Amino acid sequence: MWLVESLASQFSDPVSSVPLCLFRVLFASACLLKFGVETRRGYFHYLDDGSYLHTHHVLSDGLPVSPAVYRYAYIGKFAAAALLLFGIAPQAMAAVLAIWFLLECAIYFKFHTCYFALLAAALAFSPDLGDAFTLSGLLGSQPLLPQYDPTSDGLAAALVVCVTASLYVFSARHKWRSPEFMSGRVIETTLRAIPAAGPQRRFADGIYSKRLVAYFAPADRSLARRRCRPFARLTVGLEAVLPLMLLFGPPLLVLVGVALHLSITMLFPITLAHFSLATVGSYVLFLDPGSVTAALRGLGLA
Amino acid sequence: MEIVKLIAAGAFVAFLALRGLSSRPGFATWHMFVHAERCHFDLQAIERDRLVPFNPWLYIPHTAIQFNWATIDFLLFYVRVFVGARVSGTIVLDSGEEPDVLMVRDSRVVG
Numbered sequence: 001m002w003l004v005e006s007l008a009s010q011f012s013d014p015v016s017s018v019p020l021c022l023f024r025v026l027f028a029s030a031c032l033l034k035f036g037v038e039t040r041r042g043y044f045h046y047l048d049d050g051s052y053l054h055t056h057h058v059l060s061d062g063l064p065v066s067p068a069v070y071r072y073a074y075i076g077k078f079a080a081a082a083l084l085l086f087g088i089a090p091q092a093m094a095a096v097l098a099i100w101f102l103l104e105c106a107i108y109f110k111f112h113t114c115y116f117a118l119l120a121a122a123l124a125f126s127p128d129l130g131d132a133f134t135l136s137g138l139l140g141s142q143p144l145l146p147q148y149d150p151t152s153d154g155l156a157a158a159l160v161v162c163v164t165a166s167l168y169v170f171s172a173r174h175k176w177r178s179p180e181f182m183s184g185r186v187i188e189t190t191l192r193a194i195p196a197a198g199p200q201r202r203f204a205d206g207i208y209s210k211r212l213v214a215y216f217a218p219a220d221r222s223l224a225r226r227r228c229r230p231f232a233r234l235t236v237g238l239e240a241v242l243p244l245m246l247l248f249g250p251p252l253l254v255l256v257g258v259a260l261h262l263s264i265t266m267l268f269p270i271t272l273a274h275f276s277l278a279t280v281g282s283y284v285l286f287l288d289p290g291s292v293t294a295a296l297r298g299l300g301l302a
Numbered sequence: 303m304e305i306v307k308l309i310a311a312g313a314f315v316a317f318l319a320l321r322g323l324s325s326r327p328g329f330a331t332w333h334m335f336v337h338a339e340r341c342h343f344d345l346q347a348i349e350r351d352r353l354v355p356f357n358p359w360l361y362i363p364h365t366a367i368q369f370n371w372a373t374i375d376f377l378l379f380y381v382r383v384f385v386g387a388r389v390s391g392t393i394v395l396d397s398g399e400e401p402d403v404l405m406v407r408d409s410r411v412v413g
Contacts, residue, residue: 007311010308041365046363050384052362052380053363105329109329110365111332114329155310159311162318166319166321170331171333171334174331174333174336180336181336186337188338189338193340196342197341197342197359200343200357200358202359221399
C-alpha cells in the first residue's frame with residue numbers, strides 16, 4: 001500500500017504524481033463550482049455594510065477584513081482556482097486558495113469550507129502539481145500526460161488522504177454520539193424543513209420528489225424516524241470504514257463512496273455538489289498511484 | 303530533508319486528530335448534520351397599517367439552515383434594528399421530539 005511505503009521511506013521514494021495532478025484538476029473544478037453557486041446566491045455581497053453577516057461580526061467579534069478587501073479577495077479566488085485548474089503556478093494558487101478558504105471560514109463558517117481549506121493547504125506542499133493535465137496539454141502543444149512517468153515525494157497526496165480520512169472518521173464519531181442523528185431525526189427534519197421552506201428560500205437547493213419526502217418525512221414522526229434510522233446508521237458505518245476500504249480494498253470499493261456521496265448530495269444537491277466532487281475526487285489519491293496512472297494511459301491520455 | 307517532511311506530516315495529522323476529537327464544533331471538527339435544528343417561519347410585517355408576508359430568507363445566508371434560540375434571537379434583533387421591520391407570527395423550531403412553536407410580536411419572541 002503506497003501510503004505505508006511512503007511513510008516508511010520518510011517520503012524519499014518517488015511515487016507517480018499523475019493522480020495528484022488529476023486531483024488538482026478535480027479540486028479546482030470543485031472550487032469553481034462552489035464559487036459559481038455561491039455567487040449566484042449572493043455571497044459577493046455577504047460582507048456589505050448592514051448585511052446580516054456584517055452586522056453579526058460587528059456586534060460580536062469584529063470584521064475579519066473590511067468589505068472592500070473581501071470583495072477584492074472574492075474576485076481573486078476565481079482567478080486562483082482557474083489558474084490551479086490549468087496548472088499555472090499551481091503551488092502558489094493552492095496556497096492562495098487555502099488563505100481564501102480560511103478567510104471564508106472566519107466570515108461564514110461551514111464545514112465544507114474547512115475541508116476545502118485543508119485540501120488546498122495540503123496541495124500547497126507539492127511542487128509537482130503541474131506535471132500533467134496542464135493548459136499546454138489541453139491546447140495540444142503537449143500530451144495531457146507526459147511520455148515519461150512524472151514523480152513526486154507523495155507528501156501532498158498523503159496529506160490529502162489524511163484530510164479526507166479524518167473527515168469521514170470524525171464525522172462518523174460525532175454522528176455516532178448524537179442521539180439526534182442516530183435516531184434518524186436529522187434526516188427527517190431536514191427533509192421536512194427544506195422543501196417546506198422552498199417557496200421562501202430564494203435559491204433552489206434541489207428537486208425534492210413528493211414521494212421521497214412523503215416516505216421519509218410523513219406526518220407520523222415515529223414512522224418517519226423508523227424509516228430514516230437505518231439510513232442514518234448505514235451512513236455512520238460507511239463513514240467509519242470507508243478510509244480503510246479505499247486504502248486497502250480493491251479499487252471497485254470507490255463505488256461505495258460514490259454511492260454514499262450521492263445519498264448525502266441528495267439532501268442538498270446544489271449546495272453540496274462541489275463538496276462531493278472534491279471528496280470523491282480525493283479517492284484517486286487513496287488508490288495505488290501506479291495503477292491510476294496506468295489506467296489513465298489506458299484511456300489514451302498519453 | 304526527509305525528516306522535515308515527516309515532521310510536517312506528523313504535525314498535520316496530529317492537528318487533524320486533535321481537532322476531530324474535540325466535542326465543541328469548530329474548524330476541522332466535522333460536526334456536520336449532528337444536530338436536528340431546523341426552522342420554519344410564518345411571519346408578517348406591518349407596512350402602512352397592513353400585514354404583509356415577511357420572508358426572513360431575504361436576509362439569512364442561504365445555507366444557514368441550523369437554528370437555535372441564539373440564532374433566532376439575533377435574527378429578530380437584526381430584523382427589528384437593521385431592517386426596521388415589525389414582524390409578527392410564528393417560528394417553528396424543530397429540534398426536539400416535538401417542535402417548539404414560538405410566538406413573535408414586534409420582532410420579539412413573546413411566548
